[in-house]
Amino acid sequence: MAKNLKLKAARARLDLSQQDLADMVDVTRQTISAIERGDYNPTINLCRRICRALNVTLNDLFWEDS
Amino acid sequence: MAKNLKLKAARARLDLSQQDLADMVDVTRQTISAIERGDYNPTINLCRRICRALNVTLNDLFWEDS
DNA sequence: ACCTAATGTAAAATATATCATACATAATGA
């Protein structure tokens, strides 16, 4: 899986560190890092939690570029 | 996790059985069943494959009702 | 330059998603 730059940008837009976001969605900072780098294939529930925390939808962060 | 009726409906719209869809996305029929029933928390990659097979987006099947 | 914060990365342990197999129940069409 490729780097998820949309996730990184959405996080940056809210000026959150990976640790901040990790705390918000109840995972480790390393997990957020691994998702952004494309190293992890996260579950849908985690993806949803991330989207809610960042005020975006699944399509914004995890669907194909339009 | 609750039943995913949107997934079931999208599948029905194309007149596909769970087995048909399972074959298309390379999982077992039981996995599709479990996802529809809300018993499984699928990975984002599988969710994407399902959406592509059914010609819908992630938001259509896995995001909150709008 | 320097120090701290932020991020990357690895590896073993742990948790959880999925498979394989089997059986049960419901639905459908002739």
Place this chain on the structure above:
DNA sequence: TCATTATGTATGATATATTTTACATTAGGT
């Protein structure tokens, strides 16, 4: 009605997602 198809469900095995811990590197601010 009956036979077949479709779906539900369970359980142990297997595969994979995540955590934990530690260290390395990069980034940013003073």
